[in-house]
Amino acid sequence: MADFKNVAPLSDFDWDAFENGSAAETSREEQEKAYDGSLNKVTDHEVVDGTVIDMNKREVVVNIGFKSDGIIPATEFRYNPDLKVGDTVEVYVENQEDKKGQLVLSHRKARAARSWDRVNEALENNEIIQGYIKCRTKGGMIVDVFGIEAFLPGSQIDVKPIRDYDIFVGKTMEFKVLKINQEYKNVVVSHKCLIEAELEAQKQEIISRLEKGQVLEGTVKNITSYGVFVDLGGVDGLIHITDMSWGRVSDPKEIVELDQKINVVILDFDNEKKRIALGLKQLTPHPWDSLDPDLKVGDHVKGKVVVMADYGAFIEIAPGVEGLIHVSEMSWSQHIRSAQDYMKVGDEVEAVILTLDREERKMSLGIKQLKSDPWENIEERFPVGSKHSAKVRSFTNFGIFVEIEEGVDGLVHISDLSWTKKVKHPSEFTKVGEQMDVVVLEIDKENRRLSLGHKQLEENPWDVFETIFAQDSVHEGKIIEMLDKGAVIQLEHGVEGFTTPKHLVKEDGTQAQLGETLEFKVIEFNKDSKRIILSHSRIYEDAQRAAKRAEKATAPRRQKAEAPAVQNQAASTTLGDIDALAALKAKMENGEA
Numbered sequence: 375m376a377d378f379k380n381v382a383p384l385s386d387f388d389w390d391a392f393e394n395g396s397a398a399e400t401s402r403e404e405q406e407k408a409y410d411g412s413l414n415k416v417t418d419h420e421v422v423d424g425t426v427i428d429m430n431k432r433e434v435v436v437n438i439g440f441k442s443d444g445i446i447p448a449t450e451f452r453y454n455p456d457l458k459v460g461d462t463v464e465v466y467v468e469n470q471e472d473k474k475g476q477l478v479l480s481h482r483k484a485r486a487a488r489s490w491d492r493v494n495e496a497l498e499n500n501e502i503i504q505g506y507i508k509c510r511t512k513g514g515m516i517v518d519v520f521g522i523e524a525f526l527p528g529s530q531i532d533v534k535p536i537r538d539y540d541i542f543v544g545k546t547m548e549f550k551v552l553k554i555n556q557e558y559k560n561v562v563v564s565h566k567c568l569i570e571a572e573l574e575a576q577k578q579e580i581i582s583r584l585e586k587g588q589v590l591e592g593t594v595k596n597i598t599s600y601g602v603f604v605d606l607g608g609v610d611g612l613i614h615i616t617d618m619s620w621g622r623v624s625d626p627k628e629i630v631e632l633d634q635k636i637n638v639v640i641l642d643f644d645n646e647k648k649r650i651a652l653g654l655k656q657l658t659p660h661p662w663d664s665l666d667p668d669l670k671v672g673d674h675v676k677g678k679v680v681v682m683a684d685y686g687a688f689i690e691i692a693p694g695v696e697g698l699i700h701v702s703e704m705s706w707s708q709h710i711r712s713a714q715d716y717m718k719v720g721d722e723v724e725a726v727i728l729t730l731d732r733e734e735r736k737m738s739l740g741i742k743q744l745k746s747d748p749w750e751n752i753e754e755r756f757p758v759g760s761k762h763s764a765k766v767r768s769f770t771n772f773g774i775f776v777e778i779e780e781g782v783d784g785l786v787h788i789s790d791l792s793w794t795k796k797v798k799h800p801s802e803f804t805k806v807g808e809q810m811d812v813v814v815l816e817i818d819k820e821n822r823r824l825s826l827g828h829k830q831l832e833e834n835p836w837d838v839f840e841t842i843f844a845q846d847s848v849h850e851g852k853i854i855e856m857l858d859k860g861a862v863i864q865l866e867h868g869v870e871g872f873t874t875p876k877h878l879v880k881e882d883g884t885q886a887q888l889g890e891t892l893e894f895k896v897i898e899f900n901k902d903s904k905r906i907i908l909s910h911s912r913i914y915e916d917a918q919r920a921a922k923r924a925e926k927a928t929a930p931r932r933q934k935a936e937a938p939a940v941q942n943q944a945a946s947t948t949l950g951d952i953d954a955l956a957a958l959k960a961k962m963e964n965g966e967a
Contacts (some may be wrong), residue, residue, distance in 0.1 A: 387572055410964075416440055416467050421484045424465045424666050426457065436479055437749065444479030451481060453506030453518050455546050482521055489520030493561055497551040500683065505543050505549045505563060514541060517549065517563055519923050524549075530564035533573060535765030570774050576608030583645060584650070588640045590655070602626050602651055604638055611650035613638060618654050620661050620694025622680045629654070661694030663736045671727050675739070679721045687737055688722060696737070700723055703740035706748055706781025708822075716741075743847065748781040749822050754781065756824065761813050761831065774800045776810055786812055793829045793836065793904070796862075798871060836901050839869060843896050843906055848913060851894045853878075853886060861886075863894055863908050869908075877909035885908060 416422060416438065424436035427443065434446045434457070444465060462463045466483035496503050505517040505524065515526040528553070530537060536542075549563040592604035592611065601614045618629045630636060637654040668787045669675075677691035686700040717723060725739035748755075756762065757777065762775035764784065771786040791797050804810055816825035843849065843865070851871065855862040860874040873894065878886040886892060895916070898907035 375719050387842065416470060418467055420465055420467045420486050422467065423462050424479070424569075426463060427615070428463045429457070429459060434481075436463060436481075438465060438467075438479070440470070442471075442476055442477045443474065444477040446479050446481050453504065453546055457569035485521035489522045492520050493522060493524075493551060495556065497554055500550065501687065502548050502550060502561075502568065502802050504767060509543060510539050515539065519549065519563060519909060520549075522559075522561055524551075524561035524563045525563065526563050530562075530566045533566055533569050537882070569687070573608050580609045581650075584640055584643050586640055586642060588635055590640065592638055594632055594634045594636065597626050597630065597632060599625075602630055604636065606638075606650070611638065611652040613639075613652045613654050617641065617652070617656070620655050621690060622696075647782070651784060655694075660691055660735075662732065665692065665695055665732070667952075669727070670728065673727050673732055674724060674744075676722065676729060678726050679717050679719050681721060682714060682717070682719055684712050684714075684895065687717055689725060697725070697739040697848075698737070699723075699739045699741060703728065703738070703742055705742050706745070707777065708783055742781075748779060749819060752782070752817060752819055756814050756817070758814050758817060759813065763809050764826070765811050766804055766808050766810055768806060769800045771799065773812070776802065776812060778812075778824070782824070783822070784812065784814075784826040785832075786810070786826045786828055788938065790815070791828055793832065794870065795836060835867070835906055839906075840899065841866070842867070842900050843869065843871075843899050845896050845899055848893055848895050849908075850891060851908065852891045853888050856888050861888075865894075865906070865908075871908040872906070873908040873910065877911050879911045881911075881914040 375412045382929055385848055404891055412496075413811035420439050424438040424444065426434055427437045427447065430629055430632045434448055434451055436446055437443050446465065450719075451463075451805070457463075464484040465479040465481055467478075468480055469478040472478050473782070491875075492503075495501065503519060505519040505849070507528075508516045508518055508523070510516075511525070512529045515531070517524045517526045526549070528539065530874055531539075531542065547565050548655060550567050550568070550569055552564045585722045590606055594607040595610060596603040599615075601612050602618070603610050603612055606946050608768050611672050613626075615623050615626055619624060623629060627695050637657060638654055639656045640650065641653045641656070643649065673699070675691045677689040677697070679687050680690045680696065681688040684701070688697050688698055690696050701712075703714060723741060724744065725744040727737060728740050728743070729738040731737070761776050763939040764778045767777050767783070768775045773785050774791075775783060775785055777783050786800075788800060791800070791803050797803050799868065810828065811831055812826040812828055812832045814824055815827045815830065817822070849865050851863040851865045852863045853861050860872055861878060863871045863873055865871055871894065875885070877897075880886055880892075892910045893913055894908040894910050895912045896906060897912060898905070899911050900906075902924045
């Protein structure tokens with residue numbers, strides 16, 4: 375039974391009016407007035423705040439203090455998966471009462487009405503906001519922020535490279551507004567900057583605990599051509615390619631792979647720039663420390679060519695232990711241009727240790743020492759007077775450098791090329807690369823040079839020319855070259871002579887020209903200097919002088935023979951003259967008579 379002990383009657387209740395019915399009417403009017411006063415006054419197309427009073431998978435019921443509640447599709451709240459009963463949300467009043475008498479609200483339109491102001495406020499205040507990733511697009515994602523479609527670049531999703539964008543579609547995440555284009559109403563957001571801020575705090579804490587020589591475990595995060603980035607638990611360090619192995623590494627992928635966990639040692643770090651240099655090879659002993667202690671100069675070693683340069687080749691005889699074969703130690707030849715002429719990267723070679731410095735960790739090697747020095751017994755193998763075939767290597771103005779065999783070079787002086795032909799430059803005689811027969815004239819073992827000759831392969835023809843081109847002998851010759859001081863004359867047997875301009879004057883007084891063939895007299899023959907001096911004008915000049923001498927010699931005898939005849943002629947003339955005068959006298963006398 376109900377307990378009414380504590381229920382007090384209304385002291386001012388008008389029972390008479392109640393019995394007459396007037397009190398009930400007054401009370402209803404007052405009640406309606408009081409009810410209307412308790413409701414919020416709303417206007418269509420207005421944005422107001424409401425409270426979520428009920429929700430399910432399809433609908434969200436929102437009370438805005440109106441006489442009826444509004445129902446909003448749940449899809450308008452999918453950006454906010456944490457929505458619950460009791461939350462305050464903003465709604466847009468589309469219609470206070472539809473045909474069914476239902477209040478029509480929209481959360482999306484409310485967000486859109488205020489979204490632009492809120493986005494700008496978020497940018498100004500560096501505020502963290504929530505957004506719903508709707509879909510993928512070229513270069514990134516589309517994010518619903520306050521009802522606005524913002525762009526999330528792929529590079530701003532995470533601090534590490536993203537391989538699969540699709541895993542982010544449908545997620546609600548926190549973002550910061552990076553920039554806004556007010557003209558085109560474009561918004562760019564970033565999730566990466568939130569992670570970076572968090573990582574920055576972690577980095578500061580990690581770097582503050584770092585020490586050089588400290589060994590840490592990390593995860594391979596990225597592999598580049600110059601090294602490997604390792605995640606040390608919130609901060610990245612770099613293992614340079616030269617610190618990955620004691621041996622040479624051409625590609626870091628030969629040593630590590632992505633997401634691999636490895637131990638590294640701290641080599642150096644920079645608090646300001648937050649750079650951490652890591653090492654991998656430093657965790658193992660240096661190969662030079664474990665090198666065979668019995669290895670010494672003169673020993674033979676085998677290895678692989680790892681690096682080539684013009685000046686030599688680096689040979690790896692053990693991982694991390696290399697020696698240099700200088701180009702000068704590759705062959706006894708003096709004509710080595712580049713180390714690439716003898717070997718290439720990857721070749722397996724055998725060499726002799728020339729120098730070994732364990733403290734400096736340096737070693738020099740040679741391969742020419744595998745063969746004997748060709749100059750050790752040069753006198754026995756190439757004695758003076760011996761004949762050989764040599765390869766022309768180079769020219770100079772004074773001769774030809776030739777190579778008889780690898781490491782044995784010699785010089786053929788220009789004067790030892792031909793007995794007869796005057797060679798101005800060796801290139802007139804032969805070509806680089808051609809074979810040439812030579813004879814050894816002299817050995818210079820100290821400077822590793824041979825004096826060679828070519829003309830000595832034949833007998834000296836000037837012994838014979840001495841009898842052929844005797845002084846005052848006349849020969850036919852052709853002018854083959856004109857010089858300032860004279861001309862070169864080609865004679866028989868391939869011999870050349872020389873004449874001066876005054877000896878080129880012909881009998882008619884003209885000067886002989888290049889290419890003319892004339893008679894020349896030998897006016898000087900020098901066997902030692904192999905010189906023949908010629909003259910053309912001397913031929914007719916000598917003839918003229920001989921004629922004059924002959925005429926002078928015969929003149930006295932002719933005068934004696936002609937004297938009687940002159941006397942007889944004088945006598946006969948006198949008699950004739952007398953006869954003529956007598957006849958004339960007779961004629962004159964007859965005429966007068």
